[in-house]
Amino acid sequence: MRYLDLLTALFATVLLVSNVASTKLVVLGPFTFDGGTLLFPLAYIFGDVLTEVYGYRKSRRVIWIGFFALLLATLTFQAVAHLPAPPDAESQRFGEAFGLLLGLTPRIVLGSLLAYFLGEFANAYVLAKLKVRTEGRFFWLRALASTLVGQGLDTGVFLLVAFYGVFPKEVLLAVFLSNYAFKLGVEALMLPFTYAVVGFLKRAEGMDAYDRDTDFNPFRLT
Incomplete structure (x- = not known):
């Protein structure tokens, strides 16, 4: 498995960068979403x-590695944000900016971790089950179906846990629909690239796993 460590590193990097970028809401045309949405769909790919x-x-192992990387980054940002800065005006100004950007509220932290956990494992479970059912055919359909479930859970759970009662329901619905449509669109547009990467890895690694007798318990790491 020559490329598994590289994929794990890239996966964790995408996860951490998109989590930091999600602290800003952006508007692009009819879409309103957090900045992390620009990169986060790659995590599902x-x-x-x-x-x-x-x-x-x-x-499953890679998902847990990403989870603990995200948890470590979040806890570090929280600790640094709450530590006192030097008394000079410049340090105080930078400290306030750091706290506003990365000193996330407990609800956002909990929402981010819970959404990631549920969404990623749902995505992997659906894809693995459908692969066995279809005998490895229709990868495009399996990829879209798993993303449909995983991204739906991820986006919905995060918004409900982090922002329900903070923003009006109409705003949350608009953000959910924008995020969901954008993420599914990215998945669909990236399918040719995904096909190429999957084909290359199957040939290079000599692997094409089928989870016929797999224990899908997400907490079983052995």
């Missing part, structure tokens, strides 16, 4: 590639 080539077991 990586998830599709990992499950399709290496199987649910290896994908």
